[in-house]
Structures are given as structure tokens and as C-alpha cells.
Amino acid sequence: MSATQVPPDVIKLIDRRRRSFLWSGNKESSAAKCLVAWTNVCTTKVLGGLGIRDLGTQNICLLLNLIHRLHCAHSSAWAAWIRQRADIANMRCDNLGHHWVLLRSLLPLYQAITTVQIEDGCTTLFWTDVWNGDDALADRFPRLYSHCTRKDDTVQQAIASNLQGAFVNRLSPHAHQELQLLIGLIQQTTLSALPDKRLSPFSRSPDKLDTSTIYKLLKARGQPNDPASTFIWKNAAPPRVELFIWLLSKGRIQCRSNQFRKRVVDSPNCLVCGAPDESPEHIIFNCPIAVQFWNALGCRHLKTTIQIICIVFRSYPIALKNSTVPLSLYAAGNCGKEGTVSYSGTSTRA
Numbered sequence: 202m203s204a205t206q207v208p209p210d211v212i213k214l215i216d217r218r219r220r221s222f223l224w225s226g227n228k229e230s231s232a233a234k235c236l237v238a239w240t241n242v243c244t245t246k247v248l249g250g251l252g253i254r255d256l257g258t259q260n261i262c263l264l265l266n267l268i269h270r271l272h273c274a275h276s277s278a279w280a281a282w283i284r285q286r287a288d289i290a291n292m293r294c295d296n297l298g299h300h301w302v303l304l305r306s307l308l309p310l311y312q313a314i315t316t317v318q319i320e321d322g323c324t325t326l327f328w329t330d331v332w333n334g335d336d337a338l339a340d341r342f343p344r345l346y347s348h349c350t351r352k353d354d355t356v357q358q359a360i361a362s363n364l365q366g367a368f369v370n371r372l373s374p375h376a377h378q379e380l381q382l383l384i385g386l387i388q389q390t391t392l393s394a395l396p397d398k399r400l401s402p403f404s405r406s407p408d409k410l411d412t413s414t415i416y417k418l419l420k421a422r423g424q425p426n427d428p429a430s431t432f433i434w435k436n437a438a439p440p441r442v443e444l445f446i447w448l449l450s451k452g453r454i455q456c457r458s459n460q461f462r463k464r465v466v467d468s469p470n471c472l473v474c475g476a477p478d479e480s481p482e483h484i485i486f487n488c489p490i491a492v493q494f495w496n497a498l499g500c501r502h503l504k505t506t507i508q509i510i511c512i513v514f515r516s517y518p519i520a521l522k523n524s525t526v527p528l529s530l531y532a533a534g535n536c537g538k539e540g541t542v543s544y545s546g547t548s549t550r551a
């Protein structure tokens with residue numbers, strides 16, 4: 202995965218096996234056993250998912266690291282071999298195959314997470330790399346860029362030609378103004394004989410990126426954090442209980458209303474009290490035995506929806522959060538799983 206782009210069909214096949222193993226422990230499983238959509242399972246925990254790795258995104262992160270090494274690993278023999286055969290600034294090369302074309306498609310993303318400390322200007326694209334200020338010149342001078350006919354020029358080529366012949370014959374008034382500003386910027390730029398230096402806020406070492414942080418950034422895509430994630434995952438409960446609380450927060454535990462929707466059972470009725478809809482809320486809060494359970498714990502006001510349960514528990518003492526609640530939910534979880542309800546030492550077959 203760190204050397205080539207994995208075909209989407211291969212990722213789909215691997216994900217099918219991973220999904221089956223997660224929900225059934227087997228190589229194959231039916232859709233009815235999958236309690237949560239795979240895209241949500243592969244979302245990070247802070248965003249409300251289960252935190253299973255998204256292979257496609259992970260593949261992209263590892264390939265970004267590969268591109269970074271091509272730019273920065275000056276002592277690497279294989280990187281030097283590539284640099285002799287390809288223009289590393291725009292990653293153009295005619296004979297490195299389909300894999301190289303796929304790798305080149307990630308260049309805009311790589312440019313977005315790196316800046317360049319300009320030296321000789323030979324491996325830096327004039328318009329789309331960030332080498333002067335905080336943004337690319339294509340973004341700073343958009344009208345002039347739209348008139349440009351040599352968008353793949355390096356900084357060295359642009360400065361050597363002083364941008365002569367780089368634009369269409371007639372510029373708009375706005376583009377002409379931007380050209381004057383750009384010429385002034387070029388005149389202030391001095392090149393050296395050293396190679397350009399790539400920098401990134403995600404650098405772990407000079408030639409390695411922190412792919413874990415990039416992965417979280419790509420997965421987040423501006424989404425807000427799930428306020429329940431801290432309660433679900435940052436406690437002393439064992440992983441099995443955390444998984445149950447996560448399913449509960451999604452309303453996807455194996456209650457009869459969910460099973461009825463998937464045509465696993467004939468009726469959504471609660472087999473304990475006969476209520477017409479055995480929803481997650483009913484099992485945890487409203488079934489008479491559940492009510493007695495919470496009352497015994499002194500939590501009478503917990504008759505609320507599962508979606509806000511985590512917010513309610515925030516106001517509870519740490520000791521309660523870390524022990525009683527997960528254990529109580531674990532007990533409730535076993536009710537749904539085993540088909541039995543345990544309370545005060547008694548067990549009732551549901």
C-alpha cells in the first residue's frame with residue numbers, strides 16, 4: 202500500500218472480509234448481521250465511528266509519504282533513480298507506467314500539505330507550489346493564471362525567462378495589474394545552487410510525513426467531533442462494553458424493532474412486558490425491569506433518549522462514569538444478546 206495505489210475492487214474485496222469478520226467472526230456474513238454501515242465503521246472515533254482503518258484513505262496517505270521521499274530523500278538510491286527519469290517538480294514522465302500516472306494524480310494534494318524553501322527552484326512549480334508567502338501564486342493571481350500558457354514551469358524556468366512568452370497575447374486589465382505585481386515579486390527572488398527544501402507541518406523527520414495525522418485530517422473533512430465519543434471511548438470499561446455503548450449511541454443494538462426491520466423476527470413486540478415496539482430506548486430506559494434497574498441505582502431521571510445519554514452522564518461523578526454506567530449498560534447489553542434479563546440476582550427468560 203505504500204508503493205502503489207490499491208485498485209478499488211481489491212479494497213472492496215478486503216473490506217467484505219473485514220466487515221464479515223467484525224460482525225460475525227466468519228469469512229462471509231449476511232447484510233442482516235451488519236449493524237452499522239461500513240462507512241460509519243471506518244469513521245474515526247472522535248467523529249462518531251468505530252475507528253476501523255479506511256484502506257483507500259490509508260493508501261493515499263502512504264503514497265503521499267512516497268512522493269515526499271522522492272522530493273526529500275537525497276541519499277536514497279531509488280529516489281535518485283526516479284529523479285533521473287522524471288521531472289520531479291511536475292512528476293511528468295513518459296515511460297514509468299500506469300502506476301506513475303496514479304501517483305502523479307496525488308500531486309495537488311501533496312502540494313496542499315507542503316511548502317518549499319526556495320533554493321535553485323528546479324523542483325518547485327512556479328504557480329501551484331507554495332514557495333512565496335502562505336499561498337500558491339495561482340491562488341494569489343487567479344486572473345493572470347487563467348491567461349498563462351506555461352502552467353508547469355518551475356520557479357527556475359519562470360525566473361530565467363522573466364515570464365516572457367508565458368501568457369496569451371492580450372491580457373485583461375486585471376491580469377495586467379497582477380502581472381506587474383508578479384514581476385516585482387520575481388525581481389526580489391534570488392536563487393542559489395542548493396536543492397529546494399520541502400517543508401510540511403506533517404513532517405516526522407526530514408524525509409518522512411506523519412501519515413497518521415494526515416489520515417485523521419483527510420477523514421475529518423471539516424466534520425464536527427461527536428460529543429459522545431469521549432464518554433464512549435475514554436473510560437475504564439472493557440472494549441466489549443465500549444463497543445456495546447457505541448452501538449447503543451447509534452440505536453443499532455440487537456433489539457427486536459431492529460431485528461423486525463431486517464425481517465429476522467416476526468414482531469417488534471417486547472417479549473418481557475408486551476410493549477408494541479422494543480426499541481433501544483425501551484430496553485435501556487422504559488421496560489419495567491429497566492426502570493427498576495435504574496431506580497435501584499438512584500438514576501430515576503434517566504428516562505431520556507439514547508442520543509443524549511452521553512451528554513447527561515457528563516454531569517455524573519467520574520467514579521459513576523467509569524464504573525457503574527458502563528457496567529449497567531453492559532448488563533443491559535447482555536439482556537439483548539442473551540435474551541435474558543438479570544436484575545437483583547434473578548434471571549427471566551425473555
Ligand SMILES: [Zn+2]
Nearest residue numbers: 471473474488
Ligand atoms: Zn419491555
